Amino acid sequence: xxxxxxxxxxxxxxxxxxxxxxxxxxxxxxxxxxxxxxxxxxxxxxxxxxxxxxxxxxxxxxxxxxxxxxxxxxxxxxxxxxxxxxxxxxxxxxxxxxxxxxxxxxxxxxxxxxxxxxxxxxxxxxxxxxxxxxxxxxxxxxxxxxxxx
Numbered sequence: 039x040x041x042x043x044x045x046x047x048x049x050x051x052x053x054x055x056x057x058x059x060x061x062x063x064x065x066x067x068x069x070x071x072x073x074x075x076x077x078x079x080x081x082x083x084x085x086x087x088x089x090x091x092x093x094x095x096x097x098x099x100x101x102x103x104x105x106x107x108x109x110x111x112x113x114x115x116x117x118x119x120x121x122x123x124x125x126x127x128x129x130x131x132x133x134x135x136x137x138x139x140x141x142x143x144x145x146x147x148x149x150x151x152x153x154x155x156x157x158x159x160x161x162x163x164x165x166x167x168x169x170x171x172x173x174x175x176x177x178x179x180x181x182x183x184x185x186x187x
Contacts, residue, residue, distance in 0.1 A: 070096040 070086040073079060074096060080088050087094040
C-alpha cells in the first residue's frame with residue numbers, strides 16, 4: 039500500500055471518528071452527570087473518567103439567551119436611549135469629533151517627525167541587505183493537502 043493511500047484512509051477514519059464522538063457526546067454528558075450525582079468521581083470533583091487513554095472532566099460553561107424577551111426589550115431600550123442622546127447632544131458631539139480630528143492630525147505630524155529621528159541612509163541600507171539575505175535563504179517545505187470525500 040502506498041503512503042498516500044494510507045494517509046487518505048487515516049484522515050477518512052479521523053473524520054468518521056470525530057462524527058461518531060459528536061453523536062455520542064450528549065449521552066456521555068448525561069453519564070457524567072450521573073457519575074457526579076452518585077459521588078463516584080475518581081477525584082471527588084469534576085473528573086468523571088480517567089484511564090490510560092484519557093482523562094475526562096465535566097466542564098460547565100456559561101451561555102446566555104440573547105433572544106429572551108426581557109433581554110430583547112432592554113436592547114431596544116438601550117438603542118432608543120442612545121439615539122436620544124445622540125440627537126440631544128448632536129452639537130457637542132460634532133464639536134468634540136472636530137477636536138478629535140484635530141488631535142489626530144497633530145499626532146500624525148508628531149509621528150512623521152519621530153520617524154525622521156529613527157531613520158538614516160545606513161539603516162535603510164542594512165534593511166535592504168537583510169531582505170536580500172533573507173530572500174537567499176528561501177526554500178520550499180513539502181507538505182500534503184488531504185481532501186476527504
